[in-house]
Amino acid sequence: MAAMLSTTHEGSLGEAVLAAFGRKQRLAFALPAVVLVYLIYIFFAFNIPGLVASARTDNAAILLSDFWSYKTHVTRDNRSGEVSVAIEGENKGTYPPGRLPAWVSMQDGVTRIDLGKEHEVVYEGTGARFTIPGYGVIQVEPDGQGIRLDLPEGEVPDWINASPARVTVTTPQGRFSMTRTRTETFHYEPGWELFFFTLDSPFSGRSVGELASLAVSEDRVDPARPNIVHMLSEFWTNKMWRHGDVAWALFETVLMAFLGTMGAAVVALPLAFLAASNFTPARSLRFALRRVFDFVRGVDGLIWTIILSRAFGPGPLTGSLAILMTDTGSFGKLFSEALENVDRKQIEGVQSTGASPIQQARFGVMPQIVPVLLSQVLYFLESNTRSATVIGAIVGGGIGLLLTQAIITQKDWEEVSYYIILIVLMVMAMDSLSGWLRGLLIGRVGRT
Amino acid sequence: MTDTAFARSGDIRADYLAHARQRQMYSGILLLVFVLLMVSGFQLADARNAGGFWAGIHQFFDFPSEVVSEAVAKAANLPGLMWKFLPSLIETINIAGVATLVGACGGALLSLLSTRGLARFPRLIPLFRRMMDGMRAIPEIVIALILIFLLGGGPVPAMIAIAFHTTGALGKLFSEVSENADRKPVEGLSSAGASWSQAMWLGVLPQVTPNWLSYALLRFEINVRASAILGFVGSGGIGYDLKTAMQWGQGRYDQVVAIFLLLFATIVVIDQVSSHFRHKLVKGH
Incomplete structure (x- = not known):
């Protein structure tokens, strides 16, 4: 009986398998073909042949030689x-x-x-x-x-x-x-000229050995202060490279990312409670809040940046607020989804001790969601450091502004390369910092 | 016996309370530091800003209302203007599309080369990992502005810049997926004499494709936004049109609104469509 059944089904099964294979095969060829057609269309839409002809190789030579000499x-x-x-x-x-x-x-x-x-x-x-x-x-x-x-x-x-x-x-x-x-x-x-000291500084043109011995020497170049302090201040106020200003710009960029991300998290957390179905019974309120999140996210960071810089003028505050606005939408959505997935039992346990709703949220809900929220916030912090560079170029703050200014002059390529190296180091540092913090805080929360 | 047990439970109680107090204190200090950082940070940013926060907050709606009132007065122009800016919008989306395609291909290759157990050259894994870190760390604007200097304006600098960053970002996410891929198909294929590329193509790709596609779609969403911003800072696409319209200022706010609406609609549509497909890909229904 069973054998008969299988033989009767065999034919149709074989056909089905073959049909499925055929479908897969066609898909395997059709997909690359679609991609290829798209790329050909792009090739002409973006006028790549014209671009190759108009590429400025002389500019590339200037850039490269400026980079190292x-x-x-x-x-x-x-x-x-x-x-x-x-x-x-x-x-x-x-x-x-x-x-x-x-x-x-x-x-x-x-x-x-x-x-x-x-x-x-x-x-x-x-x-x-x-x-x-x-x-x-x-x-x-x-x-x-x-x-x-x-x-x-x-x-x-x-x-x-x-x-x-x-x-x-x-x-x-x-x-x-x-x-x-x-x-x-x-x-x-x-090399990069006058990177440490400009020509008007008493320390310029000296070798590393000379500088080291000067730094510890008792003979003061400037009687008012020790040589090492003098040296640092000469370096910091270097008129060519403006190390002090650059450091400040880097700090400003990180500040924008920090304020924007953390501010968004602080604003989004209470809103997320109101938008989560297991904490807010009012359906209309939830729906309205979700649409607000969608709207804020959909109005892109670029548009927020433009609107905000009209109100607050250029500067780091505008940049932070732009990041804050966009991320409030993203965080609101992510947080409310995390809140909807919390375990009801822990909250009931806290509730049974007679805790108020606020206390329930603090002791029943927060321990469950804090690791999830923190890892998302820290991930955003890292990626916002990069966004803050771009936003800085628009709102006129931070290292993004210095970078665009240096590129616009089209001759200070050594400064451009200096800024690029610093930006990459900054992003990598923020990446490791957020990774370290994630391990530290979530590890700690996980243990307790 | 009961006495000592009692004493011990008292000890435990005291210990527990001390521990709890200490933890509370740590949390309190952490919270205080956080609040201090936020407050001083905002004050600092406020002081460095051209216009202050409290002065600007009243003007927050001035610009939008000015823009909207002008756009309402010229509402009849909007459909025509949207039609006019449609090619730029398509360019912006194309920049993001090609960049995501190229970045996904590069990221796939890099991720396979840097996954333990799958890598073609196991010794070079750290090199490929560092490469992805480096590519991720360089903000798009840096590459875009330099390429504008070298190649002139147009969409290509933005495309290359976004593709470069996408390669690094997707490479990392892809390798997290392929790390969890089942090695048995690869072993089976290798034992049958398949080359590395064949083993990857037939053994790994079918396993990871749904998750990879889902990440690529998410990245496409991000890249559309990035491409609009790069247009504003550099050149190409709808961002550039927005910049010119903004620079003109009053009198062209109908254009600004048309672009805002186009951009908003695009982002929302892409957001919805991609989240629908991602859900389908990952959950399988």
């Missing part, structure tokens, strides 16, 4: 004959009179610039001389109409760019250019 400009004003040496050509990085980097020497109106590997530029009189080993000497001199250029015999190489108005010589060791009004040489060196 800096340049020093040695500039002569051809009218007055005055020579100045400035890091990145900035005012803040100009060498004070009487002080020069080791590779520049000035004597009797002759400036010698040693670019390394026997490349040498000499400013003499109104002209200049660039000696390049393996090529020869390039002589450049402004005259009446334009610039006179004397090159060694032979074809002009493509790294020399000459016009009557401007001569540019680009070598791996440095760049030289002359116009009628100024003569300029760029010297490239690895």
